Each structure stands twice: as C-alpha cells, then as structure tokens.
Amino acid sequence: MKRVYFDNSATSRTDQAVIDAMLPFMKEHYGNPSSLHGFGREAKKAMDASRASVAKLINADPMEIVFTSGGTESDNLALKGFVFANKNKGKHIIISSIEHHAVLHTCEYLQKNGFEITYLPVDSDGIVHPETLEKAIRPDTILVSIMHANNEIGTIEPIGELAKIASSRSIAFHTDAVQTVGHVSIDVKSEGVSMLSMSAHKFYGPKGVGALYVRKGIRLEPLLHGGGHERGMRSSTENVPGIVGIGKASEIAMDEMKTEAEKLTRLRNMMIDGVLKKIPRSNLNGHRTKRLPNNANFRFDFIEGEGLVLRMDMRGFALSTGSACSTKSLEPSHVLIALGLKPEQAHGSLRISMGKDNLEEEVNQFIDALPEEVAKLREMSPYNEANPMVANEPWCSSEDHDHHETEVR
Ligand SMILES: Cc1ncc(COP(=O)(O)O)c(C=O)c1O
Structure with a gap:
C-alpha cells in the first residue's frame, strides 16, 4: 500500500540536500566551534554561514539569531528570558488563547512565579483582533506574544498590526512563527517584531534545532548558564550538524x-x-x-x-x-x-x-x-x-x- x-505540521521529511550538507559535520568536520585549531575553525565557519542564511530568510542581522534546540526552547527563551530580564518594568504579559503549549505552559509557569497573564480571545475563525489587544494593555504590560500561524487550524494572525500596537506603547512583541518560517515570507523588520521563534523540522530541516530572532537592544536573561555560547544567551556546545541543517533548509526555502x-x-x-x-x-x-x-x-x-x-x-x-x-x-x-x-x-x-x-x-x-x-x-x-x-x-x-x-x- x-x-x-x-x-x-507535526514534522516534515528532512530534505536530502539538508542531510548531505549535515553529514560532513558528523564525519570529517566534527570540531568544536570554540576550539582554536583547524577542526574548530571549520565548524565555526559553517555555523557563521548558517546564521547568515537563517537571518536572510527573515530579513534579520546574523547577530540577531540565537540557535536553540527547537521551537519549544525558542519560545521559553523569549518569554522567560525577556520577563526575567525586564521584571523591574512590570509583570503583565499578554498572549492569545490559541498559543502552542510551548507558550501557554511557559506562561502558566510564569504565573506561578509572580507574573500576570491576559489571554486574548479569538473570533470563530481564530483571528486575534487588534482592538482586543489595545484594550488588554496595562501600564505594567511588558510583553505580548501572539503566534504567527496556528498549528492546528492554520489561521494566520495580523502580527504586523499587533506588533505596531505593542511597539507604540514600548512593549516588546514576540511571535511563535514555527509554522510559518520557510513556508510564507516573513520580514521581521517590516512586521516590527522584537522576537521570533522558529524550528527547522517544520520546514524540511532536522529535528532538535531551531532559532530565536532577538532584535538588537532586547535584553534576555539566559536560561542555560555555562560557557557563554551564543553571545551568552544560550550556553552549551553548539549542535553544529543541526545548525548546518537549519541553514541549508533556510537556503532551500528562499529558493522554493x-x-x-x-x-x-x-x-x-x-x-x-x-x-x-x-x-x-x-x-x-x-x-x-x-x-x-x-x-x-x-x-x-x-x-x-x-x-x-x-x-x-x-x-x-x-x-x-x-x-x-x-x-x-x-x-x-x-x-x-x-x-x-x-x-x-x-x-x-x-x-x-x-x-x-x-x-x-x-x-x-x-x-x-x-x-x-x-x-x-x-x-x-x-x-x-x-x-x-x-x-x-x-x-x-x-x-x-x-x-x-x-x-x-
Ligand atoms: C506553533 C508551534 N510552536 C512551537 C512548537 C514546538 O516546536 P519544537 O517541536 O521544535 O519544539 C510547535 C511544534 O509543534 C508548533 O507547532
């Protein structure tokens, strides 16, 4: 049969060209990107190239890309990282009621730790209406997180309009774009988002690797402490084959x-x-x-x-x-x-x-x-x-x- x-939407087949690009980084170029010798330099060079490809896909600067282990970690880093670093400014967070559990459960955790969450309703098609966001904003709101497209019903949210409302009040705006990156064109600058989550396995890349776009000037408290990788935002030896994979998947997405x-x-x-x-x-x-x-x-x-x-x-x-x-x-x-x-x-x-x-x-x-x-x-x-x-x-x-x-x- x-x-x-x-x-x-659960996961996609890894593109053969992605696998071909990754394999040498397990077989021959297996160095640690932090090492000074040739093996390390090869790995570092490949990682830099991948960072540039991922950044290009969403019109970001390579220095604004933090590699993670996938969509869940990117969402956790965006939400916890941002509110922990900015809690002196306020404790109120706004999300939609249809977010992925990576956002919803993170907010439940934050609520237990002293933050307040407002869940915006959606209409019968799953759209978040900008006026509901306007009404929910409080003087102590520090972060809004609305997904770009819903993973179950596929509805695409007006993130540009929503982000504009947030930025007009100096509130950071995160979007979980795990279902859209690599499938529909995204420009973080014109949409005006502060942070954006993505995951390679949703667009023909490997599982276990993702990225968080963090606009220059946004401060995050790291979740993983250690050797200070990813400019201190995510310690741990980088998953070089996976990072090469997300870079290749980004290049293919730009073409196809x-x-x-x-x-x-x-x-x-x-x-x-x-x-x-x-x-x-x-x-x-x-x-x-x-x-x-x-x-x-x-x-x-x-x-x-x-x-x-x-x-x-x-x-x-x-x-x-x-x-x-x-x-x-x-x-x-x-x-x-x-x-x-x-x-x-x-x-x-x-x-x-x-x-x-x-x-x-x-x-x-x-x-x-x-x-x-x-x-x-x-x-x-x-x-x-x-x-x-x-x-x-x-x-x-x-x-x-x-x-x-x-x-x-
Ligand atoms: C919208 C959305 N956010 C986050 C995730 C989590 O991504 P990952 O599986 O890479 O952790 C998914 C995966 O189903 C998703 O669809």
Whole structure:
C-alpha cells in the first residue's frame, strides 16, 4: 500500500540536500566551534554561514539569531528570558488563547512565579483582533506574544498590526512563527517584531534545532548558564550538524518557498472544496483564506476524530486530530474550544497538513476515500442523530444543524 504523508505540521521529511550538507559535520568536520585549531575553525565557519542564511530568510542581522534546540526552547527563551530580564518594568504579559503549549505552559509557569497573564480571545475563525489587544494593555504590560500561524487550524494572525500596537506603547512583541518560517515570507523588520521563534523540522530541516530572532537592544536573561555560547544567551556546545541543517533548509526555502506556497494553496483549496462538497455536515475550522498554504482542518458531526485518523491510517493516509502534542491528552483541543466549538465538535476534527512532496492525485485519492470512512464511523456513532438516545441532545437541534450545514467559507 502506498502511504501518503499529510502531517507536515507535526514534522516534515528532512530534505536530502539538508542531510548531505549535515553529514560532513558528523564525519570529517566534527570540531568544536570554540576550539582554536583547524577542526574548530571549520565548524565555526559553517555555523557563521548558517546564521547568515537563517537571518536572510527573515530579513534579520546574523547577530540577531540565537540557535536553540527547537521551537519549544525558542519560545521559553523569549518569554522567560525577556520577563526575567525586564521584571523591574512590570509583570503583565499578554498572549492569545490559541498559543502552542510551548507558550501557554511557559506562561502558566510564569504565573506561578509572580507574573500576570491576559489571554486574548479569538473570533470563530481564530483571528486575534487588534482592538482586543489595545484594550488588554496595562501600564505594567511588558510583553505580548501572539503566534504567527496556528498549528492546528492554520489561521494566520495580523502580527504586523499587533506588533505596531505593542511597539507604540514600548512593549516588546514576540511571535511563535514555527509554522510559518520557510513556508510564507516573513520580514521581521517590516512586521516590527522584537522576537521570533522558529524550528527547522517544520520546514524540511532536522529535528532538535531551531532559532530565536532577538532584535538588537532586547535584553534576555539566559536560561542555560555555562560557557557563554551564543553571545551568552544560550550556553552549551553548539549542535553544529543541526545548525548546518537549519541553514541549508533556510537556503532551500528562499529558493522554493514561493512556488511551493502556490502549489500547496492550490492543493489545499482542492482539498477543502472536495471534502466539504462530498461530506454532509462537515465544516472547515480556521479562516478560509487567511490560513497556511498547506493546512486544512475539518470537523465532522457525529464523528470522533481519533477513530477517523486510525481508519485513514489503515488506508495509508497519515493525518492528525490536532497538534501532535495534544494527541496524548483526552481533553478537547484548547484551540478549537477557543473558536467557540463544543467539546464534541472539537473531538470530531481532523487536520490535514500537506508538504512539498504531496501530489494532486494524492489529494484526489484522499477525497475519494474519506466519505466512506466518515459514513462507517457515523453508522457506529452513539452521537448520530438517527440514534434515539441522543436525538434530543441540545447540540443535535435543528438550530444547530444550520450552523453545521456544509459551506465553503
Ligand atoms: C506553533 C508551534 N510552536 C512551537 C512548537 C514546538 O516546536 P519544537 O517541536 O521544535 O519544539 C510547535 C511544534 O509543534 C508548533 O507547532
């Protein structure tokens, strides 16, 4: 059976050119970049080149890039590092209610340590409205963190507008751009962000390496103390092969991003139109157009998303119910709940995230296979409206049916 990978937001296949670039830094050029000898100098030179490539991808200065172990660490360093260094100015932080757990759980930790957090609501498409930010700002607000694109529903946030509001009040603005870097073009200068997180494995680079853009003049308290690597912001011998990998992935993204986004937008639209047309009582989660080129997230009435993921897996399709990190939990996704969905609707959701290897024929095969599996699950579902046990449940009312009617938004 041919397998189709539609889970690129969880992680992507490492590009062969990235692997080829990394291998010599494990085999021959294995020096420590801090060493003075030739081995060390080779490693340092490669790391500098990679820093320049990563910086170019987001229009930053190479000195504004701090290499980390991935998106989670970048988010932790941005949030904890910033507020610990600036706590004399205030203790209030603003984030959105749909942030990744790397931001949400970091803020929960900060709250336990004396900081106050405001969670901005989103509309039913997952957009953070600038006026809600304006209203939430207090005299003691020191940091705003709003993700660039949501990893579950793909909605892209107006970070330029949001960052402008923050900077007009001299408040730092961080964005978790883990799902967008390498996929949509980002210019940290024109967006006006103070800090930006990225992760290599989301854009065809290796796992375990990422970066944090820290605008010149922003002060961070390091989380890791030691030899003073990364200009004192992140001690530990650098992951040179990984850093070479993120550099190569950045170079490839600069060449391919535009054509890839055009192709994926076309496939995504085919996917959305096909699924909504073929499956009754299906809906799209997230904004119809302000969304990642590769993301389609649906909800199906009377369905349990995990069951659907497993059935589609048996047919060769790798999909996800939400973010990879929340699949271990029985709680409905906080993102879908923030959109205003009921827990049973959130549980009936499915995320498809395509990548540059995906083909039009795979989208068509998926659209052909899905209705049968949805129908089988609905037959078995205790939530099916045909089941007299649940026909009188409030969420099964005709009013609700209007809301769930198949529509392309
Ligand atoms: C939006 C977002 N932020 C942060 C992360 C964490 O990145 P990493 O897996 O590199 O730690 C992810 C990964 O799923 C993500 O999607």
